[in-house]
Amino acid sequence: MTSPAHDPAWVRGTMTAVAVTSPKSVETVEIPIPGPLAGHALVRVSYAGLCGTDLELLHGTASYVLDGRTRYPHVVGHEWSGTVVTAPGTGLAAGQRVVGQTMVPCGGCAHCRGGRRGLCPHMREVGLYGLQGAAAQYVRVPASSLVPVPDTVDARSAALVEPAVTVVEAFRRAGCLPTDRVAVVGTGTIGLLAVQLAAHLAQHVDAVGVDAPALELATGLGARRGLLPGQADPSAYSLVVEASGASAGFARALELVEPGGRVAAVGVTHEPVPQVDAARITLDGISVLGIRHGLDHYDETLGLFARGVLRAAPLIHAELPAAEARQAFRTLETGRGARPKILLSFDAADAADAADAREAEEAHVR
Structure with a gap:
């Protein structure tokens, strides 16, 4: 068996990547392709999605920056899809289309052994802290964190699986029933994915937002x-x-829920919520569920995209090449309109196929 270090299929040299080089500065850079490592795969990236967390990394306000887990320059990209180039000794085949799990737990701590991998205290997260991001031509990740993508799910839909797994976890933890009356507060990527899943699972869903x-x-x-x-x-x-993820949104969620109801908090609120009526939570028996992530739901979520329960195309505002990273971040911050998602493209062939698919999907939405 060829050792990873001598794998002839492992691409060497340099690659294009998108990095936050300092607070408020993002660049398209040339960096070394990560070298072979036992148990790891080299993946050719198709798409990397950008979200509000990437803006926090850009502005230096992300908790990972503030507590020292992330230092600049930092390659972003925690929502992504791609194709395996090589993964010696792992069972993954070259050419396999995959999506990467953002969270990479240690596998050996009490939380991991007890079935709560998402709470691993030794966690590393691709593109956030501990592991290079996937906004690059290639990314090296543990093979165990890769999930095969069905043929019926296109590469850009797969890039939205990472935010979608958190939505799946929210509805699973809340025990959503067909008789539920659901409100989704917020109309970003998470909110619009939640609307789609609620429409599939519950009696009805209302969207509440400011746009x-x-x-x-x-x-x-x-x-x-x-x-x-x-x-x-x-x-x-x-x-x-x-x-x-807004303070006012969290307070509003508590106002909207009925006695005995549930609030699934998916958005991360960084400011205090002084409007909270703690007595009502207690006396009305309201359950507030903190939803960190959906690490164990990648296969299920890919199935939801494959069946059309979840659709990515209506959420995508723009697909830009890596060379236009600055414009992508500007658009992310100021110019998205109703569609919240920005994708960075690293594969011209996928981008051409996606343009055709998006045109068909938009016709369906209309």
Whole structure:
């Protein structure tokens, strides 16, 4: 058996990558391709998605930067899809289309052994801390963190599996039932994915947000109504998914949930929420569930995309090549409109196929 160090299929040399080089500075850079490592695969990246966490890395406000886990220059990219180049001794075949799990737990601690891998205290996360991001031509990752992509799921949909697994975890933890009346607070990527899954699982779903075009998009994705904050009835929902990550959104979620209902907090609120009525949580028997991630739901989530329960194309605002990384971040911050997702493309062939697929999907949404 050829050792990883002598694997002739492992690409050597340099590659293009997108890195935050210092606070408020993002560059397209040339860096070494990661070398062979036992138990790891080299993957040719197709797409890397950008989200609000990447903006926090850019501005230096991410917790990973503040506590020293991440240092600049830092290659971003924790939402991604690609194709295996080589993975010696792992059982993965060259040419296998894959999506990468962001969280890479240690596998040996009490949390990992007890079935709670997402809480591993020795966690590393691709593109966030501990592991190079996938906004690059190639990424080296543990083979155990790769999940095969079905033929019926295109590469850019696969790049949205990472945020979608958290939505799946939210509905699983909340025990969503067909009789539930669901409100989704927030109309970003997480919120719009939550609307789609709620429309599949529950009696009905309303989207609550501050952006009228995004609310209109939500209705096209299965929401019964798109409501501005003042239009949503208090105590009217048995399950509320807080996906905005805003202090006001968290407070609103607690207002909207009925006595005995559940709030699944998916958005990460970085500011205090002074409006919280703690007495109501207790006296009305409200369950508040913190949803960190959905590490164990990648296969299930790929199945949801394969069956059309979840659709990526309506969420994608733009696909830009790595050379236009600065423009991608500017658009992410200021110019997305209703569609929240920006993808960086590292594969011209995939990009051409995606353009055709997107045109067909947009016709379907209309």
